Amino acid sequence: MASLPGLNDSLHPADLGVDLNEPKHVSITAGSEWRVDVPQESKLTIKVHSGVAEIFGTELASDVPYVFQGTKFAVYAVEDAEFEWTSPELTSHSISSDTNMKFIYNVHFALEKLRVSSFEGPRVLIVGESCTGKTSLAKTLCAYAIKFKAHQPMMVNLNPQECIYSPPGCLTATPISDVIDVSSSTWGQSMTSGATKLHNKQPIVKSFGLEQISENKERYVSTFQQLANAVRGRVQNDSTVRRSGLIIDTPPLGQLSDDFSELKEIIYQFKVNAVVVCAKDDTLALKLNEHLPVETLAIVRLPTSSGVVQTDDVYKRALQRNAIREYFYGDFNTVLSPYTIGVDSDMITVWQPKSVLVQSDSQDDLLPVEINASNLQHALVAISYASRRSSSEEVSASPILGFALIMDVNDTKRKLRVLLPVPGLLPDKAMILTAYRYLE
Numbered sequence: 001m002a003s004l005p006g007l008n009d010s011l012h013p014a015d016l017g018v019d020l021n022e023p024k025h026v027s028i029t030a031g032s033e034w035r036v037d038v039p040q041e042s043k044l045t046i047k048v049h050s051g052v053a054e055i056f057g058t059e060l061a062s063d064v065p066y067v068f069q070g071t072k073f074a075v076y077a078v079e080d081a082e083f084e085w086t087s088p089e090l091t092s093h094s095i096s097s098d099t100n101m102k103f104i105y106n107v108h109f110a111l112e113k114l115r116v117s118s119f120e121g122p123r124v125l126i127v128g129e130s131c132t133g134k135t136s137l138a139k140t141l142c143a144y145a146i147k148f149k150a151h152q153p154m155m156v157n158l159n160p161q162e163c164i165y166s167p168p169g170c171l172t173a174t175p176i177s178d179v180i181d182v183s184s185s186t187w188g189q190s191m192t193s194g195a196t197k198l199h200n201k202q203p204i205v206k207s208f209g210l211e212q213i214s215e216n217k218e219r220y221v222s223t224f225q226q227l228a229n230a231v232r233g234r235v236q237n238d239s240t241v242r243r244s245g246l247i248i249d250t251p252p253l254g255q256l257s258d259d260f261s262e263l264k265e266i267i268y269q270f271k272v273n274a275v276v277v278c279a280k281d282d283t284l285a286l287k288l289n290e291h292l293p294v295e296t297l298a299i300v301r302l303p304t305s306s307g308v309v310q311t312d313d314v315y316k317r318a319l320q321r322n323a324i325r326e327y328f329y330g331d332f333n334t335v336l337s338p339y340t341i342g343v344d345s346d347m348i349t350v351w352q353p354k355s356v357l358v359q360s361d362s363q364d365d366l367l368p369v370e371i372n373a374s375n376l377q378h379a380l381v382a383i384s385y386a387s388r389r390s391s392s393e394e395v396s397a398s399p400i401l402g403f404a405l406i407m408d409v410n411d412t413k414r415k416l417r418v419l420l421p422v423p424g425l426l427p428d429k430a431m432i433l434t435a436y437r438y439l440e
């Protein structure tokens, strides 16, 4: 039948005889990977039937369903593998043998050699421009480190837009003591989640609070200095973590100063002894070789895999939203019950990090926030350990107790509704406003 004007074949109704939930079977040969892009609103279930397959270094158990939502990844076949997948809306997937896995193996075995030859493990800094596979490499190296030996590498995340065992806006350091949750975009549950399917992790969390590092570079530097201090303490007291070393993921280089000043400070603070440059060619590695203290550093380049996807802001925001939701409500494996409380507006004190986007003559790093709906409605706030009446410097230097979400601000009644991850009264502590909002 000829199409009506303005209508074409793509508008024909779907064939109702096709069962979209019917599992499809895929076989991948050793050394190849199945790349997939799961949209936010869609789910994908994978079950391995035979062979050895892994996702960013973590091996998948046989005949166990893994569920994914709103994520991009690859299933890599270490040995010929067969698996089934089910997803009603999955459109984008492909198989490729063009991977950078042999280079990743080389880096891993070089790190392994350092771990067995010294009590002080390798301290690796991963750098590169945006979307060059830095975080995927960090995850793979952590997963390989714990695969065969009782190592506990410390995963340090210095990209505040990334959510690794934390909501967005944080810099974190987490000893990877057990298997990484491959289905979770935040790498798995942390201590806040209570009982979890997999062993939960204990991150050290510092809140930067702003979205862009360029809004306040001094605060960014002082936040990672505080984190480095905490990491030093942990490494000194834990010989397993010390021997396993640090894997440090960084923000895209474009977000840092052109003179590499923050990078040099990171290298100094975390006593970095190896730099892995994720890039398609040698240009950046050669430049870093000129500017960084090469006497104490080994610099190597890891070619970026053709599978790495150029993600956009919409995708990154969706991951940040998911991380906030997971922090309070859990995921489909572990559902949490957060707790809403009512508070008077004069019972809370909120500060916000100084930003070039907010005009102020103050020299302080934190500025007081007026409690009203336009400032706080739906805002994610960090609860500090500093008491409500502490000075701005004390709050700025204080560790983070946890996060709360301001659900509602009633300016007329001067009341707020606040969501906390655990039941109880709102702690009598100062809060720091983050740049992140969450609307259910």
Ligand SMILES: Nc1ncnc2c1ncn2[C@@H]1O[C@H](COP(=O)(O)OP(=O)(O)OP(=O)(O)O)[C@@H](O)[C@H]1O
Pocket: 033, 035, 036, 071, 072, 073, 074, 128, 129, 130, 131, 132, 133, 134, 135, 136, 137, 159, 250, 251, 252, 305, 306, 307, 308, 309, 310, 311
């Ligand atoms: N081999 C692969 N197949 C499919 N997707 C991949 C592969 N490797 C990485 N990705 C995806 O590509 C995206 C970008 O990778 P990744 O986050 O590792 O880069 P990045 O350099 O850390 O990015 P950013 O600069 O944003 O921090 C991620 O969504 C990641 O899951």
